[in-house]
Amino acid sequence: MISTLLVANRGEIARRVIRAARAQGVRTVAIYSEPDADAPHVAEADRAVALRGSTSAETYLDAPQVLAAARATGADAVHPGYGFLSENAAFARACTAAGLTWVGPDPASIEAMGVKHTAKALAREAGVPTLPDALLDTDDPADWARAGEHVGFPLLVKASAGGGGSGMREVRAADELPDAVRSARAEAARSFGDDTVFLERLLDAPRHVEIQVLGDAHGHVVHLGERECSIQRRHQKVVEEAPSPVVSPELRERMGATAVALAEKLGYVGAGTVEFLVEDAEFLASDASDAASLAPAAFYFLEMNTRLQVEHPVTEEVYGVDLVALQLGIAEGAPLPFAQADVVPRGHAIEVRLYAEDPAAGDRPSPGTLHRYRHNSSGYDDTLRWEDALGTHGEVSAFYDPMIAKVIAHAPTRTAAARTLAAGLAQAEIHGPATNRDLLVAVLRDPDFLAGETRTDFLDHHDALRTPEPATPRVVHLAAAVACTSAARRQHDPLRDLAPPGWRLLRGAPRPAITWAGPDGEVTPDLDGVELRDVTPHGARVTHAGVEYRCRVAHHDGTAFVDDGEGHSAWREVPRLPAPDAAAGGAGPVSEVPGTVVEVLVQEGEHVVAGQKLVVLEAMKMEHPALAAADGVVETVHVAVGQYVEAHATLVTLGAAE
Structure with a gap:
């Protein structure tokens, strides 16, 4: 039995696991990086251990630090959540070698599914439909071109390790392939420590549908229906739902059976997800010629995630289960408490x-x-x-x-x-x-x-x-911001009874025009036709075009945030004498966000053209290229690969083109 669980993660998933463990009577341990010292998951756990460092690599990905935290707190089990070390077979083995219960699948299953091109081979052996693919195991662009012709365009270059859209590039023509392969390999090496990539046929407009599976140590495997996760940006999910709006009971049964077959072939124990690309009937009818070149099945194996998914709550809501509690029970050796026939959906859930x-x-x-x-x-x-x-x-x-x-x-x-x-x-x-x-x-x-x-x-x-x-006319929120900001100043102004704020103490002097910056840029308030009632520093009733809006206003660091139940916006007075912009003067591109430099693509003395990529930053799981705004000559490169830079830091100084 698990008595003390170390949660090797942060944020909402750490809080989710802590909540489930507490409901099971299990003591919990949180770990945290220096930036996360005051994070909620730290306060909600029974014990917490600080990790040295700030970045993921220095902290949550540092297996020795995580294991040391387990030893220091007497933890007897580890739940990895998702991301970070959750699909790291070496870490799973290290946990079991240290006498800890690993709340996840066997390391062999993690390894088998962790390399996408080998996972596809196993899926084919289990009878799961797959798309054409080819591993790129040489550095010869000619070999890449032949592989591309075999797979067919359009295609994706995909990192074989990892996930989350990293190391993935879309290619629509053969001449785009070499740059895409090099770029994907570089990102894969940075993200996963493995630059292996492969090519896979790209379906232009499929649905992304996944099947939740559960297996116990007694050989029982069930599926809990499907989730549709098709609405994405940068190949990362944004909206997920269960069940899918287009998956029929017959298709659910077929997809579920193939997912279970793959899990059984692996001897899978724990929670996992088998992801598919699905072409629904309407899309097939509109593009029959292209679809005919593929296998006759309507769905194709994408990958298997050997962990809990971000979107697991929609399955919990529809099927009335607690997947984290089930993970803990499976890790303790308990059999699944239900059979496939007991799995019946109820209603609909969206995340x-x-x-x-x-x-x-x-x-x-x-x-x-x-x-x-x-x-x-x-x-x-x-x-x-x-x-x-x-x-x-x-x-x-x-x-x-x-x-x-x-x-x-x-x-x-x-x-x-x-x-x-x-x-x-x-x-x-x-x-x-x-x-x-x-x-x-x-x-x-x-x-x-x-x-x-x-x-x-x-x-x-x-x-x-x-x-x-906007759900609410901009002028309504602007009026609330102006009036409540004025009320807040009057509240703290010792001369508020002598003159209203914003007016000069000279008879006949006009009220100064003040510019405000809002969601659509800078404006000078014109509040004709707007009526204000019950104005306080914290809110006002604003009437516009015969409709009254009850606006709430909060001030933070000089910005007025306005909410009315349906609409929301932020407003800030523009200083009459703004401070000089440190990035002004055309010195060169600046960092849009704080991040780590992963590529420096130019050197001093090099001639560049407008739009040319000069430096690439990585921040918050996304690459941010810095581009030349105009033709010029590189005078100074201020950063190096591996360097962390703050937002608005100058990266490169450009001189005028000769």
């Missing part, structure tokens, strides 16, 4: 991933201080389930994934779940970095989403959802 990132800027991560984070529940209730990475405030660190929370709705119907989830997201107060909240709400309310048209190219064809129309 969204709330990220600190800016969809309007190419989903660029936006680390920073989360001043206020409040929503209608703090765990489970009858409407929404919030799996929060942070507390009511905190720091979105540049060192890790930018997830703030996962939010899950479960309802009798898909439409009801989408409606409930959209409303809950819209009503939350999120003050700080840019987030993808508006995008998520817009997706959940989009007619094509509600109709089940959710293929992997969904966001490509719905680009307007990245910058949706």
Whole structure:
């Protein structure tokens, strides 16, 4: 029996595992990096151990430090969550060698499925349909070209190790292949320590559907239906749901049976997910000639994840199970408490991933201080389930994934779940970095989403959802920001009874024009036709075009954050004499976010052209290229590979082209 569980992770999944373990009467141990010292998962565990360092490699990926934490606290089991060391067979073996119970599959299963091209071979042996592929095991571009012709274009270059979209490049023509292979290999080496890549036929608009499997140590394997995870950006999931809106009972049975067959072939013990690409009937009918060149099955093996998935809560909601509790029971040797015939779905569940990132800027991560984070529940209730990475405030660190929370709705119907989830997201107060909240709400309310048209190219064809129309007229929030900011100043102004703020103490002097920066840029307030009532530093009733809006206003670091239950925005007064921009003057590209330099592609004295890639940073699981704004000559390179730089740091100084 497990008595003390070390949770080798952070954020929302660490909190999720701690909660499940506590419900089982198991003592918990948290580990944390220096940036995570005040993170909620640290406070919620029974014990905590600090790790030396800040980056993932220095902390959560440092197996010796993690094992030392287990020894220091008397832990007898390790739950790896997902990401970090969760699919590291060597770490799993080290845990068992240290006498710890590993809450996960056997290391041999992790190894077998951890290398994608060998995993596909095993899947084929188990009778699972696969797409054409080819391993690139030489450095000769001619060999790559032949492999590409064998696989067929379009294709994907994919890292054989790891996951999450890293080391993946899309190639539509043969002349694009060499650069894609080199780039994917470099990223794979950095991300996974293994630069092996392979080619795989690319389906242009499939659905991404996965099957949850569970196996116990007594030879029993079941599946818990499917999840559809087709709405993605950068090959990473954003919206997940169960069941899929297009998977029929017959297809569910076929996909489930193939997933179980693969798990049985592996002798799989624990929770795992078999991922497929699915071509539904409508897509096949629209592109029959291309589909005819593939195998006759409607689904194809993608990979198997030998761990818990980020999106596991939708399966829990639909099937009424606790997957983490089941993982713990399986690790203790207990048999599965149900058979396949007992697995019956109820209703529909949808999950969204709330990220600190800016969809309007190419989903660029936006680390920073989360001043206020409040929503209608703090765990489970009858409407929404919030799996929060942070507390009511905190720091979105540049060192890790930018997830703030996962939010899950479960309802009798898909439409009801989408409606409930959209409303809950819209009503939350999120003050700080840019987030993808508006995008998520817009997706959940989009007619094509509600109709089940959710293929992997969904966001490509719905680009307007990245910058949706505001739910509340901008002038309403601007009026609330101006009025409440003024009220806040009056509250702290000893001369507030002598003159209203914003007016000079000279008879007849005009009120100065003040510019405010908001969601759409800088504006000078024109509040004609707007009525204000009950103005305080914290809110106001604003009437515009005959409609009253009750606005809440909070001030953080000079910014007024306005919420009204459906709309939200942030406003800041523009200083009349702004401080000089350290990055101004055309010195060269600056870092958009704090990150680590992974490539320096130019040297001093080199001539460059506008748009040329000069330096590549890696931050929050994403590459950020710095480009030349104009033709010029490299005068100074200020960074080196491996160097960590803060946001807005100058990377390269460019001189005028001769």
